[in-house]
Amino acid sequence: MPTKIVYSISATAHGGGRDGQAKTEDGAIDLKMRPPKEMGGSGDGANPEQLFATGYAACFLGAMRHYAGQKKVEIPDDASVTAEVGIGPREDTGFGLSVSIKVSLPGMDRATAEDIVAGGHEVCPYSNALTKGVSVTPELA
Incomplete structure (x- = not known):
């Protein structure tokens, strides 16, 4: 948190x-x-999934840029992140989400690119919320 x-x-x-x-x-x-x-x-x-995908893609790209800056690594200007968000029924009840992140870092060597993607995933608050949890407080107004 x-x-x-x-x-x-x-x-x-x-x-x-x-x-x-x-x-x-x-x-x-x-x-x-x-x-x-x-x-x-x-x-x-x-729809909510479009908004989540858009926000996650932008946040992940920003997180990678932040991480790369700390490592003194230049991110290509044409770098991109595509977040694919799916929704469907869960086995128990309600609905669940799936998320796939695809990163393009043109011209960057593979080892450095993999480090930047992994570092971005660690820094990104969306990734952190999905993998480590987020504080949610529903309350009646």
Whole structure:
């Protein structure tokens, strides 16, 4: 868990959750939410998995850049991270997520690239939350 929170943002969903509206308190994100066609929805809007994949990809790339900077290693300008997020039913109850991270570090030797990917995974708060846990406190307002 973090020892000090340096940034915090809240978002609120209204309507049907996956079939409603969601926006951040600062107004930077204000989206119509719709389930994907694969889950019986119209697909005419964003869905939580798209938002998670987008955030995770951006965060992971930033984490790799941070780690590389500490190691004095240059990350290529055309580096990219693709996060693929899947959702499906769990055996017990409810739904579960799967995540796959694909990293492209053009021109970097394999050993260095593997170190940067592994270091990014250790630094990335999304990776940390998924592998080591995150503090979640649901409460009725």
